[in-house]
Amino acid sequence: MNVIKTKIADVYILEPKVFSDPRGFFLESYNARTLRDDIGIMQDFVQDNHSRSVKGVLRGMHYQIRRPQGKLVRVTRGAVFDVSVDMRKSSPTFGQWVGVELNEDNHRQLWIPPGCAHGFLVLSDVVDFLYKATDFYAPEHERSLLWNDPTVGIEWPSIDNLILSDKDRNGKLLAEAEVY
Secondary structure: OEEEEOOOOOOEEEEOOEEEEOOEEEEOOOOHHHHHHHHOOOOOOOEEEEEEEEOOEEEEEEEEOOOOOOEEEEEEEOEEEEEEEEOOOOOOOOOOEEEEEEEOOOOOEEEEOOOEEEEEEEOOOEEEEEEEEOOOOOHHHEEEEOOOOOOOOOOOOOOOOOEOOHHHHOOEOOOOOOOO
């Protein structure tokens, strides 16, 4: 697996080796030893999630202030612009973001460590988005950073007819958000 560092410490883009032939392809999407030895991820994954969304859906920017989750995210159908924001006050990259396109053809994954907010924008007609989490979902601890906070300045791709939940539309500005 090729590991690409990003400007946020502990956020990594992962490119699995893909073995293709006329029948299709094979790839290893998860290997605990590789993540431990190559990246230093020592947490166990306790929950797998699968969401399906349509073009223009923006989900995020979500994080859990208690019981923070590390997430290993990927796309199996379609494409998203996937984003992580560093919410760790003690980090030199606090408030900075990293974005990468994840799609069914590039097979890339993004590792988002505990302490970072996460969200994505659907670029294709439909997307199947899968992720592993290091802690269980705890709705009482979930928070939303405002997806278009000008202080953070995420450069989202242009999409007509953006679709947001009320929770995401009403996220907090970084200056008002609970942080780690």
